[in-house]
Amino acid sequence: MSHHLVEVKDLQYRYPDGTAALNGISFLLTHGEAAAIIGANGAGKSTLLLHLNGCLMPQTGEVRIGGLPLNKDTLAHVRRTVGMVFQDPDDQLFMPIVYDDVAFGPLNLGLPPAEVDQLVNASLATVGASHLKDRPPYRLSGGEKRAVAIAAVLAMSPDILVMDEPSAALDPKTRRQLIELLHTFKHTRIIATHDLDLVLDLCSRTIILKDGRVAADGPTLEILQNQELLDSCNLEKPLCLQGCPVCGAKSGAIV
Amino acid sequence: MGNIETSLLNIGYLETLSYQQTPLQRLDPRVKLLTTLVFIIAVVSFGKYEITGLIPFVIYPVALIAVGDLPPAYLARKILLAAPFAFFIGIFNPLLDRTILVHLGPVAISGGWVSFASIMLRFCLTVSAALILIAATGLNAVCLALDKLGAPRAFVMQLLFLYRYIFVLTDEALRLVRARALRSFQGRGLGLKVFSFMIGQLLLRTLARARRIHLAMLSRGFAGRIHLLRPLHLGGRDVLFLLGWSTLFVLLRWYNIPHLLGNLAAELIG
Numbered sequence: 092m093s094h095h096l097v098e099v100k101d102l103q104y105r106y107p108d109g110t111a112a113l114n115g116i117s118f119l120l121t122h123g124e125a126a127a128i129i130g131a132n133g134a135g136k137s138t139l140l141l142h143l144n145g146c147l148m149p150q151t152g153e154v155r156i157g158g159l160p161l162n163k164d165t166l167a168h169v170r171r172t173v174g175m176v177f178q179d180p181d182d183q184l185f186m187p188i189v190y191d192d193v194a195f196g197p198l199n200l201g202l203p204p205a206e207v208d209q210l211v212n213a214s215l216a217t218v219g220a221s222h223l224k225d226r227p228p229y230r231l232s233g234g235e236k237r238a239v240a241i242a243a244v245l246a247m248s249p250d251i252l253v254m255d256e257p258s259a260a261l262d263p264k265t266r267r268q269l270i271e272l273l274h275t276f277k278h279t280r281i282i283a284t285h286d287l288d289l290v291l292d293l294c295s296r297t298i299i300l301k302d303g304r305v306a307a308d309g310p311t312l313e314i315l316q317n318q319e320l321l322d323s324c325n326l327e328k329p330l331c332l333q334g335c336p337v338c339g340a341k342s343g344a345i346v
Numbered sequence: 347m348g349n350i351e352t353s354l355l356n357i358g359y360l361e362t363l364s365y366q367q368t369p370l371q372r373l374d375p376r377v378k379l380l381t382t383l384v385f386i387i388a389v390v391s392f393g394k395y396e397i398t399g400l401i402p403f404v405i406y407p408v409a410l411i412a413v414g415d416l417p418p419a420y421l422a423r424k425i426l427l428a429a430p431f432a433f434f435i436g437i438f439n440p441l442l443d444r445t446i447l448v449h450l451g452p453v454a455i456s457g458g459w460v461s462f463a464s465i466m467l468r469f470c471l472t473v474s475a476a477l478i479l480i481a482a483t484g485l486n487a488v489c490l491a492l493d494k495l496g497a498p499r500a501f502v503m504q505l506l507f508l509y510r511y512i513f514v515l516t517d518e519a520l521r522l523v524r525a526r527a528l529r530s531f532q533g534r535g536l537g538l539k540v541f542s543f544m545i546g547q548l549l550l551r552t553l554a555r556a557r558r559i560h561l562a563m564l565s566r567g568f569a570g571r572i573h574l575l576r577p578l579h580l581g582g583r584d585v586l587f588l589l590g591w592s593t594l595f596v597l598l599r600w601y602n603i604p605h606l607l608g609n610l611a612a613e614l615i616g
């Protein structure tokens with residue numbers, strides 16, 4: 092199923108004010124893979140993600156989604172294939188009620204009303220937000236907003252899901268529910284996050300960014316146990332890989 | 347501070363109202379839009395000293411508020427929020443125009459005061475009609491109606507985004523005001539200099555956020571048009587609404603009903 096492939100080749104990006112945010116990034120993700128993009132603040136994670144659905148266009152290098160190079164002609168197709176959950180749900184929700192917001196994408200795709208209705212209900216149910224259907228989005232809690240934002244993206248039936256810090260500002264239980272939810276997806280998933288425990292739970296592969304470059308790319312367990320590497324990238328071992336502070340025992344029982 | 351917060355944030359409430367299920371909300375958006383336009387044109391086209399002729403027009407907002415189950419106090423507050431603009435437009439009239447127009451017993455009223463009152467009355471009528479249009483229809487549907495009625499696409503888009511960004515702007519303004527209030531003590535930090543920085547900040551932040559929102563919309567396939575699930579459907583009730591009200595407005599515009607009634611009464615007595 093080549094349409095779930097994500098390939099980035101020597102991607103560079105410089106913001107108009109001169110900040111070099113990406114300095115040559117390359118990787119290839121295959122079908123159904125869940126990859127984490129981690130790195131310090133300002134490492135370039137969000138900038139990278141914005142390239143994956145053409146919110147930013149590559150200045151040098153190339154992005155290929157499902158074998159197609161990202162350019163003006165393929166933009167519509169790419170946006171349909173790649174569902175993007177933004178860092179701040181407030182940026183994403185803008186219709187007066189939740190139902191209409193989730194319907195926004197499918198309607199833009201030109202689907203018939205009956206099908207849209209079904210899609211909206213199904214995706215709200217998937218994220219457990221059916222009861223929020225008639226509420227205005229700006230009156231929801233942070234976690235509810237996040238759930239609705241994810242539903243809005245799911246309703247477009249993307250093949251690839253891209254998320255920028257999905258677990259930020261969630262309470263422990265909601266965060267757990269989100270992780271369970273993401274576990275059930277068969278999509279190719281790309282998650283930029285600072286939540287390394289979530290990475291450990293969810294992603295088999297991890298890419299570390301540092302100053303707009305790939306500092307490491309490999310199996311999550313291997314990377315998150317490399318103390319030296321993590322230190323050099325301003326990161327910290329996830330709690331569950333650290334020794335138990337109470338009894339001093341090393342916990343390594345995670346696989 | 348509390349006041350700004352509640353009044354501004356509540357713009358969203360206007361939209362929420364349009365989801366109520368009353369006969370008013372169910373009308374076709376195009377019909378409500380056109381009726382509102384006829385109403386506004388009729389009100390605005392009166393001469394500058396007109397007051398009595400304007401008063402019967404109050405029936406339109408009153409009737410719609412009743413039928414649409416809209417909260418009058420909330421709408422009144424929104425009108426008050428915008429009232430200073432009309433106030434400053436009209437307030438110079440009494441100074442400039444001092445010809446005596448009316449004698450109420452011993453009190454002489456100049457043309458300036460009459461036209462000032464007329465401006466304020468017209469302002470209240472038109473703004474309440476516009477607010478009611480949005481509360482009864484929702485701005486997305488209004489834009490859709492504009493589009494269907496052949497308004498230029500660029501204009502409809504501008505309106506859509508302008509409206510969307512008002513929320514963003516007020517949101518950002520709120521955060522700034524709050525951040526400043528939390529770190530200002532005994533009036534320090536509340537001066538004009540900080541204020542001018544804040545305006546600059548507000549603009550930049552709003553632009554940045556507007557950009558992100560636009561990207562998020564594009565990511566979900568937005569191509570210059572907001573689609574709504576409820577299809578537009580012009581029924582007999584819609585046509586009746588439009589024709590009924592429009593006829594009334596035209597009549598009220600041509601015949602000064604309070605005058606006629608007054609004359610009639612005078613004749614009957616005399």
Ligand SMILES: Nc1ncnc2c1ncn2[C@@H]1O[C@H](COP(=O)(O)OP(=O)(O)OP(=O)(O)O)[C@@H](O)[C@H]1O
Pocket residue numbers: 106107108110111112130131132133134135136137138139
């Ligand atoms: N709109 C912009 N204009 C100019 N520079 C920007 C802009 N957005 C981000 N940058 C810069 O680009 C670099 C990468 O930013 P980016 O937002 O991708 O980081 P990030 O890894 O997502 O950080 P965080 O973990 O804090 O979200 C930073 O140095 C940042 O200052």
Ligand SMILES: [Mg+2]
Pocket residue numbers: 136137138178255
């Ligand atoms: Mg970021």
